[in-house]
Amino acid sequence: QVQLVQSGAEVRKPGASVKVSCKPSGYTFTGYYIHWVRQVPGQGLEWMGWINPKSGGTNYAQRFQGRVTLTRDTSISTAYLELSSLKSDDTAVYYCARRGQRLVLRTYYYYYMDVWGKGTTVTVSS
Amino acid sequence: DIVMTQSPLYLPVTPGEAASISCRSNQSLLHSNGFSYLDWYLQKPGQSPQLLIYMASNRASGVPDRFSGSGSGTDFTLKISRVEAEDVGVYYCMQALQTLFTFGPGTKVDIK
Numbered sequence: 001q002v003q004l005v006q007s008g009a010e011v012r013k014p015g016a017s018v019k020v021s022c023k024p025s026g027y028t029f030t031g032y033y034i035h036w037v038r039q040v041p042g043q044g045l046e047w048m049g050w051i052n053p054k055s056g057g058t059n060y061a062q063r064f065q066g067r068v069t070l071t072r073d074t075s076i077s078t079a080y081l082e083l084s085s086l087k088s089d090d091t092a093v094y095y096c097a098r099r100g101q102r103l104v105l106r107t108y109y110y111y112y113m114d115v116w117g118k119g120t121t122v123t124v125s126s
Numbered sequence: 127d128i129v130m131t132q133s134p135l136y137l138p139v140t141p142g143e144a145a146s147i148s149c150r151s152n153q154s155l156l157h158s159n160g161f162s163y164l165d166w167y168l169q170k171p172g173q174s175p176q177l178l179i180y181m182a183s184n185r186a187s188g189v190p191d192r193f194s195g196s197g198s199g200t201d202f203t204l205k206i207s208r209v210e211a212e213d214v215g216v217y218y219c220m221q222a223l224q225t226l227f228t229f230g231p232g233t234k235v236d237i238k
Contacts, residue, residue: 035227037175045167045175045218047227061226095174102180108159110181111222113167116174 002026004034004096004117011123017084020120022096029077030054033099035113036070036081038092050099051079086124093119128153128221130230138238139209147233149202149219155182162198163223169232170215178217179204211237 007021022034036048049060051070058070069082081094100114129152139145155162166179177186179195182202192207206213216232 044232045169045220045229047229059225097175100177102184104161104181105159108157108161110161110163112165112177112180112186113175114177114186116176118174 002098002115004098004115006094006096006117006120009121009123011125012086013126014087014124016086016124017082018086018122019080019082020094020096020122022079022081022117023077024079024098024115025077027098029072030074032101033111034070034072034079035097035099036068037095037097037113039095039119040089040092048081048094053077053079083122086122088124091122091124093121095119127226128155128224128228130219130221130228132217132219132230132233135231135233137233137235139206139213139235140238141211142208145206145209145213145235147204147217147219147235149197149204149230151200151202151221153223154199155202155221155223156199157223162202163221164195164197164202165220165222166195166204167218167220167229168213168215169218170212173215175218180222206235209235209237 005023030053033050035050051058053072072079096117097113098115101109133148162182164182167175169175183195194205219230
């Protein structure tokens with residue numbers, strides 16, 4: 001069964017950093033990109049970035065550039081999101097999601113988020 | 127950035143009746159391959175989002191056939207042919223054309 005297991009809830013003070021983990025199972029870790037998406041309480045979904053677990057290559061949403069770092073440890077098949085200089089409005093649930101794919105017209109790949117973790121709640125409060 | 131809008135934002139439904147959600151983008155989501163890069167996700171209460179529809183009209187694995195997606199370019203629709211109690215939650219459209227993926231604000235579907 002394919003699943004993404006995320007680390008537990010975290011509480012941090014403003015200005016601190018937090019590191020959230022995401023451990024896939026049921027498939028080859030290096031075979032699929034991992035997205036990170038957050039949801040501020042009572043609000044919608046916001047894409048933060050993705051990581052290629054095979055190469056370590058990353059792509060970040062511009063608004064998080066300089067504050068977010070996506071990494072992975074292939075030895076333990078785990079992806080990480082680290083967010084620094086935390087502010088109160090970073091209080092959110094952080095999800096990891098697998099980038100699934102479908103071959104289209106035998107030429108293009110269409111990508112989607114087909115498996116999601118249960119989310120990690122990060123609370124930023126003084 | 128591509129901006130996604132949805133309507134309505136709240137949709138009370140009667141079980142067994144049909145429901146429809148509209149999603150619009152401020153730029154065309156039509157790829158050069160002829161397909162529109164638009165997904166639909168459902169977030170049930172207390173759960174993570176789950177993929178319902180990808181590439182505007184393709185049901186994800188395990189999604190009941192009462193769900194259907196249509197549209198192209200900038201206008202898309204998600205239809206539920208006969209709503210069931212388990213369909214309650216917030217439905218999000220998301221554009222997948224640009225790497226800065228953006229979601230709509232969500233449509234909350236609830237039982238009357």
